[in-house]
Amino acid sequence: MPPERQPRTQRIVRVRTGCWSCRRRKKKCDETRPICAGCRRNDLQCEWPLTSSERRISSATHDAQGLFSTDRKSSHASSGEDLDGMQLPASPMSARHSSCSSSAGLSAVFEEPLAQAQVPVTVPVPIIEEIVEDVPIASSEAENAIATSQAIGHVLPRTMSMLPGYDPESYGLLSHYLSNTADVMANGTTPINPFLVQIVPLAFSSDLLLQLVIAQSAAHRAFRRGDDSDAVASSHYTKAIQLFRHGVSDFIEGKESNPLMLLVGALLMCFTETAKGDMTGTVFDHLSAAHTLLVKLLEQSDTAVPRELKDFVIEYYVYTATVSMISIDARLSGQLFLNFDLEQRARDILRTQYVGNLCGCWLELLLLIPCIFDLGRQWMMDDAPSTLPTADEMAMFASVQAQILRWSPYSFVEPEVYLAGFVFQQAMLIYLYTSLGGYTYAPDGMYRGLVQTAVTEALSYLEKISPQARINSGLCWPIAVVGSCLEHPEQQDSMRARLTAMAEHFGLGNMQRTQLLLEAMWELSPADAGPWNICRTMQAKQIWISFA
Template sequence: MPPDRQPRATRIVRVRTGCWTCRRRKKKCDEVRPICGGCSRNELGCSWPTTVPGRRNSGPESYSPQLSDDGRRFSLPETIEGHEVLNFPVTPGSRRHSSVSSIGGQSVLSERETDEPAVPGEAVASSEASVGSGNSALMAMSGFGHVVPRTMSMLPGYDPESYQLLSHYLSTTADCMANGSTPINPFLVQIVPLAFSSDLLLQLVITQSAAHRAFRRRDETDAVAHTHYSKAIKLFRNGVTEFIEGKESNPLMLLVGALLMCFTETAKGDMTGTVFDHLSAANSLLVKLLMQSDAAVPRELKDFVIEYYSYTATVSMISIDARLSGQLFLNFDLEQRARELLQTQYVGNLCGCWLELLLLIPCIFDLGRQWMMEDTPVPVPTADDIAMFASIQGQILRWSPYPFVVAEVYLAGLIFQQAMLIYLYTSLGSYEHKADGMYNSLIQTALTEAMAYLAELSPEARINSGLCWPIAVVGSCLMNAEQQDCLRSRLVAMANHFGLGNMQRTLLLLEVMWQAPPSEAGPWNICRTMQQNQIWISFA
């Protein structure tokens, strides 16, 4: 034994007045408050008894009993020792399993099956294996060391099922709704903060998630989805009533609510045309919102709402029978506000880089409506019709995707361009499709180009979430069984991957059109097919 180290003559007597951390570690405490030297050196949480040391009956065994959540009595030291195995969540960088993380604003799915998100209890259990240095800071802020309140809830007043649906929205639904054109997902960045400030929007987000989850499971009788949908409709009606009565002056929440209802119909695959009612409500609300200054509504949010509405309104117009209605969901003022976005080379998670093309849809619709409303069996285009036709055709042909967008967005833009040409070329052909009809060769060229571009794009690419409209336009003109089968396989793969109801409904509509005579083909017959088969859908 080294000469400088002699055996101890007396037993070490450990004091019982140190911090709780040192007592559990069976280390001597220098009793420096608020953080003792031992805890400071080892970066541990330092917590102290709440009674005065030295006072009679001040030992750990004499703490007054307290009641737990289940009514059982316990003493504080007993609780601390019993909960020592629980761990606080650590920082995102040190956790291997995370329900959703953020990279560039996009949510990244965890290794957990996203169709069955974890309930809060499972999340706590999964974090027990992740102990990191972040625990000490959290424990220092806690008045009782490792004690965790047993009734913590991120959604007060909501049941665990709602928590699961919110998790499903964050990890799956938001990703499926956005087409990935930008690194920032507005369905997370814009919608979620608003949802946590409004009971209506939070309920609508949960409802959209429930509808999406039910369709992914192919369960149209999902009781949870039906219950949340009924609750959302009731809240939305109450909100509209309060707005009409002047109890609520800010239309923002109600407008976003109306648009969320539109996308709930998209997720569930509605076939009753309910989306058009929501669009009508959103129209007047958006007009009022745009009157407010950017100080009242942030510019980024306002731009997203304009894109949101413009996209939904334009792609939904093909579902309107031009012979019976001249309704334009996008009026002149709203169209001008959308065109202001073009000056900034706007790229969005709904309209991609083809917003300029979408804004031509009302012009083509109006041109086709005037042609079809003629009483004569074979109307002759007027000089104005020809001039308008040539102007729109020139704008479509001159258009090209922005060079700075990623390859998938670029390809999707080219697909939209060919679909727009088909929609235009068939506008002057009335409802009759003829093999030797006007612009037939141009239509066939556009079809070939569109199918070639689709073949280059994987059906699982995120950009597909915004391609139902061009796919419907192209598909309505296909006569070749091989091409029809190719498009059929694509829509099936898309519906299985994204779980969005409008993809499956688009295929259902095309299947009906492919069984009809060639004279009933083409995009201007889509509304007639809907009417005859009671399939009222939007391609948003």
């Protein structure tokens, strides 16, 4: 048996003399000038650092700021000039700047210069350390030392990528997501943006989610540019759909047991439709997939998924599912996206006074939407509806109304969130009051009085919220409900101006399409308008919206 190796007791001291080629190759140099034996033997260029006297002479020719000379000619093979005589690229670090948005901590790493700031690295770190020690660098250029070391010899720089397999365009889109898209997707009710702290880490561990984040950003950017046929957005979204289908196949075949990535992927696809303005009702397909995956996820133990992430996913789904129900024709479909188990999970969150960046402080109100939808569906699908609702229908009506009127926003939330809660409350009352088909509708009847009172209250709260406030990103649903009942031209003008300002500021397609929908509804008679006719107007005008 060979003897065991003895542990090394002495530290290896790297020689800091010798030519650059030997240092890079980590070989001992015999220091023969002008060409050492190693370079002669391997037919390499032999370059030498300046001596102390040469540095003093060279530094005297520089200005007081220590800037590199730009008019010296490079002749590495014959003159043996050092790095001081080379024109060097500026460090990408100097081009980065922090964002003033709530995502500053992450967007500082992925700002727009990201597409150009792919740092080529060809020199090993130990060599870089030696170069920094041997070459005098002004203090203002200390952060450029690593970028400076890249230009040694005639070695062509090689790109180092943080996203292997993704082109520079993807860097720009990721930058746009971190500094822009993630901000407008969240309503700003909490200082922590889950679209950054929850979604981004998952995206860097999943090709599907990363592709969806990029696709969502591309859709958002395309809408801002007014380009409905943006090829980049379409390409990334197509790739994301392909990855999603592949992931579903693996999940069905048992190759993947954790549905988390697929679930978040399905929800991200819902919000991609929000960013571009869902024109075909695709969001319902994504919701159906998300429903199945969420049920599977909740069957797993809490240790499989962090509590904060699971709460956010539940909020994400509940919000998207409930506000999307208004787009379903209750006369033709009884489809519900929220079963009893999911509702109970959401109510468990409510016990902690949960405030989220999608449901704000009004999650309790959103959980009543399926109840109201089912109430209206039963009334409208009756083959021979009676003049008056049944006793059971009136009992359900009274119970839901009491819950809505009893609700109030948490006192500890921000003022804009507090006001937005009251906007949702009035919109819920309108949705409830119109659920039984306006059985007592008359120009001066009780039905009209109840609706118009809620409309007036909702508009008064909306006027106190700036159209540029982040909370507006979650207000398309109540705005559509309230707006569908506006009868006076001045009220319609005010809502039109608000939606225009919101779309210009946030760049979300669902805001623009909400305005198009309301424009179509304002042409109808009051009896044919209202929130329960939103789905019919969408079908007639082919204006499909993801209200999420």
